[in-house]
Amino acid sequence: MILNPKSLEKLRNLINEETEYRSGPQLVEFFNALGFSDSYRQGFPSRWIFTDERLRQLNGKPELDECIKSVLSPVNFINRTLELDKHIAEFNQYIAFDQWKVVRDGANIGFAKLEKIEIDETATPTEDEFLKREFSNISIAEIGLESDLSDILQQRIKEIEQCFSAGAYLSVILLAGSTLEGILLGLAKKHPQQFNTSKKAPKDTSGKVKKFPDWSLNSFIDVARDINLIQHDTEKFSHSLREFRNYIHPFDQMRSGFNPRQDTAKICLQVLKTAIHEINESVSNIST
Secondary structure, three states: OOOOHHHHHHHHHHHHHHOOOOOHHHHHHHHHOOOOOOOOOOOOOOHHHHHHHHHHHHOOOHHHHHHHHHHOOHHHHOOOHHHHHHHHHHHHHHHHHHOEEEEEEOOEEEEEEOOOOOOOOOOOOOHHHHHOOOOOOOOOHHHOOOHHHHHHHHHHHHHHHHHHHHOOHHHHHHHHHHHHHHHHHHHHHHOHHHHHOOOOOOEOOOOOEOOHHHOOHHHHHHHHHHOOOOOHHHHHHHHHHHHHHHHHOHHHHHHHOOOOOHHHHHHHHHHHHHHHHHHHHHHHHOOO
16 A cells, blocks of 8 residues: 555554554564564664654555554554544544555454545544433333333343443443344344345345344444434444453453453443434434
8 A cells, every 4th residue: 555645644643652652662663573674772863753764665565554554453452442443533534545444343454445535524522522422311112113122122221220330341331232232133123124225234145135133233333324323423432332242252351351441331331322312313214
C-alpha cells in the first residue's frame, strides 16, 4: 500500500504517541522488527524525524502493512477495545484518500481496498458521551416480539441490572450479548424480508443468505444498522459488546487475559439499553 504524506504523518503519531509513548530505543526495536538493523546511540535523531524516515522507506512495501498491523494489534489493547476502534476509525479517515481502509475482525487486522474515496462524516461519540445518555423506560414489549420471548428478555434485563449492582461484571457482559442477540433474532423472524434482503446479510459458500439461527451476533448488528434499526454509534459500541461476549469460553478468556471491569460492564449494559431504545423508535418504520 502507498500512503500520502498526511496519512504517513498520522501513522507516525500513532506509533510515537497516540497508541503508546515509544522512546527512542523502543522505536528502534519497533522498526527493527520490520527489517531494519538500527541501534540507539549518541547522535540519534529526534523521534519524529526517525519515524518519518523509516515510514518513507517502508511506503509502498509489504512491510508498511505489517507496520500498521503491529501498531494497531488488538493484543496491545486488552480491556481497551473501544480505544483501539477509535484509533482505527481516525486512521481510516486519512487513508480513505489513499482508497484504503483498516478492517478489524476480532483479533485480526486486515485491509480493504476502496473503489472510491469514502469519507465517514458520522462522528462516533466518546465512551463518556455514550454513557451519559439516559433512558427513563426500557421496554421489550414495545418492540412487538412474541409475548413469551418478550417476557424472557425483559426478565433478563432485570437480572442484568441485578448482576451489575452485585459486581458480577462477567455475567452482565454475557447476558447483555445474548439478550441483544435474542432481540435481533426475534426481529429477523418477524421481518424476514427486510433482514434477508439487506446487503449485509451473511451468505454461505453458494451465495445464499444463511438461515437466521446460523447468523452470528456480528451479522445481526451489521444488518440492524443497514436497515436503520440502530444508529451508527450504537453499531460501533455493539461490536465491542459482541467481542466481550465471546469470552463465554473460559479458555478464550484465559488466553486473552481478559478481566471484566465495572467500566466494561457499564458500556455493555448501555449498549443494550441504547439498542432497545433505538429499535423501539424505528421498528414501526419496517414494512411488514
